[in-house]
Amino acid sequence: MSILWLSIGFGFVTASVLALASVGLSLQFGVTNYVNFAYGSFLTLGAYFAWTTLTGGHLPLWLAIVIGALGVGVVGVLSDRIVFRSFTRSGFPLFYLLIVSFGLSLILGNVVQGVWGPSPQFFAVVSQFPLHIGPFLLTPAQLVIIGVAGVSMVGVHLLLTRTRLGKAMRAMSDNPALAQVSGIDINRVTTWAWFISGTLAGLAGIALAISTASFEPAFGENFLFIIFAAVIVGGIGQPYGAMLGAVLIGMVTEVSAAFIDPAYSTDLAFVVLIIMLLLRPQGLIPAQGKA
């Protein structure tokens, strides 16, 4: 029984990492209407940016996390401005954008490999004594991850419902042409969407690196399909669906590790993804016109 409680506790941690990542992916997909296959590399970049700031710059951890996350936000904006925007402006069909983002992930992954080398790195904060919180057993770092994810989700909710920018994003997600004729500056909104998406990816990458103890150049890309699973289960292009999908996939992968070989627990995310695609491809909370 205690193993079950423990794994539910870890489920919260994984769900938090996944929520950050899948909301970021979903936000950008909603606004631009194409999937960014370089998103896994964004996670990797976040972890390496923060790690370099921490170990090379000797800055405090919270500042390294902020710099790492915002750095990936800038990478997101640059990717859009330098690469994607020139394709969308000329009206290229969807599949070009998917292949271009696939190519971008190759470039970014190899930048990481070339700059930092292939050997695994780790954050020194990992070795901490776990605390008993109710039936759960969590380290302070894991509690911080849950806290950061919770605050970010509330932030995204307030952004989408209370600000002009967030409302413009939702409008673009529903109908880009109508949003444009209504006077929304779609270039500005797209830039912000990429910045927020990149920042959330950076945060998720750092959180993932801290919670899995070590990270290497491919770790974000290998995590990407779990993010896809969460996003598709929730309903693609839907930030709230992404949150729901993250909790579901996070719990499934961690709780199952109490019963089956943990080496296969992430494969269960894939099983959930396939069942979902066969039974309800539009996701639990479907978005109009996205499936």
Next chain:
Amino acid sequence: MSAVVFYLATIVNYFFIYNILAWGLNIQFGYAGILDFTYITFMAVGAYVAGVTSLGPPQPGTGVVYILGWHLPFPIPILLGGLAAAALGLVVGLLAINRLRSDYLAIVTLSVGIILYSLVGNLTNLFDGFDGLVGVPEPLNGQVHLGVNTYTIFYMAVTGAVMVLLWFVAQRLLRSPLGRTMRAIREDVDVAEAFGKNTFRIRLWAMVIGCFYAGVGGALLVGFVGAFSPDGWSTLETFIIWAILLIGGRGNNWGSVLGSFLVVAVLSEATRYLPAIPNNAFLEPALRNMVIGAGLIVVLRFRPQGLLPERKANFSEVRTAAPGLEASHAD
């Protein structure tokens, strides 16, 4: 037999194999518009199945464990490799092709690739896990008994013969009613549906035939290299085949030939002239991959149809009769 000849023969073997792989992806994407982001997984299945059916039973004590070990003679393992890849392609196609937007298809194929990668790595009884197969016998060398250098030249004839055979099949398919319907589906699924075509079944055919090509390519590769492990089929390798297809020109099998020549030349040759970078051994392969990624993006941006574009049928009389019936570009 000089080292230069051996070296050239090695490159020619890779060139032939890349041609086969690129044609398979061309049948999937160039003909039928299927976004297969794990094409290399099907090549890997072909390589593994050909490997374990041409190897003898695993020897106790060597620590190398795998299934089957049938010790079959050439060309049966190559055929089995192609069929195994086609069977997996059928399963993935049944899961993913129906009713889904092309980005869902890309997501599912990419996920299938990552899952199979970790399964093959972790299930060590299957194909010896992350260590991989070694000592796969060279096809026909039990009969001809050649040294390494001479065998490489001999093997050019083997890959060349298979390549020519598959070339005729791909070209025949391109001009057949089935191939025409595939291209019609690629351009507009709804129009093809309206003409009464079973678009799901036809795209499934494209998926399965393309995977057969991938499997045969993988089987030829494992016969040539003699070893195969998960290192040989990362996402990067899928991307290389995509780069070959798109730089050369999708929908045109000659384009794939040009593309694989260019990419194989870049992969094996061009980066050796880069200045050596001291203290960083990882930078050179990383730079090479960045060049391939950036090269593909630039080609797509400025020559989206590739270097040798598809030759589209010209219905000039039809067009004058009904102006405005231009082919629309659906995704």
